[in-house]
Amino acid sequence: MKHVEMKAKLLILGVMLTGISACTKDQFTTKPQLKFKSVSPQVLNPNQLIEFQLEYTDKEGDIQNKLYIQKITSNCPASDFSTSYAIPSNVPKTPNSKGELDIRYAYGINLGYPSIAEPACPSQNDTCVFRFALTDKANNTSDTITSPQIVLIKR
Secondary structure, eight states, X not given: OHHHHHHHXXXXXXXXXXXXXXXHOOSOOSSOEEEEEEEEXXXXXXXXXXXXXXXXXXXXXXXXXXXXXXXXXXXXXXXXXEEEEEOOTTXXXXXXXXXXXXXXXXXXXXXXXXXXXXXXXXXOOEEEEEXXXXXXXXXXXXXXXXXOOEEEOOO
């Protein structure tokens, strides 16, 4: 009986210690952190904008460098591209920064945003994902995050 009571006490102690360590874990790291929040729309017709919302955290608050973006097309690799996107100047430059990045692309129209080219394969829509990575001024790079699948409708 004492053996069972001792196991129960150790189990309770282990659960408590795990809870305490999880609560004190710092979400701000030297390496920027990116989290995918949303994309709209997921089916992109000509003459529309697409908007990606990403969440970031950074311990030093020095993410004023670049966001790298890659479009990977599963059915027509000729449509792939890699580019960088300038971080907006209004991003806070304070330690323990947390915020959102809204990334917009125009498809078939010029509204002052970078453009997405029309699908390159004849008579075929693009089925693709977008990948994002954030680099700070000290050249620390976040893990790469990937969007859900997106379809670009060919004209």
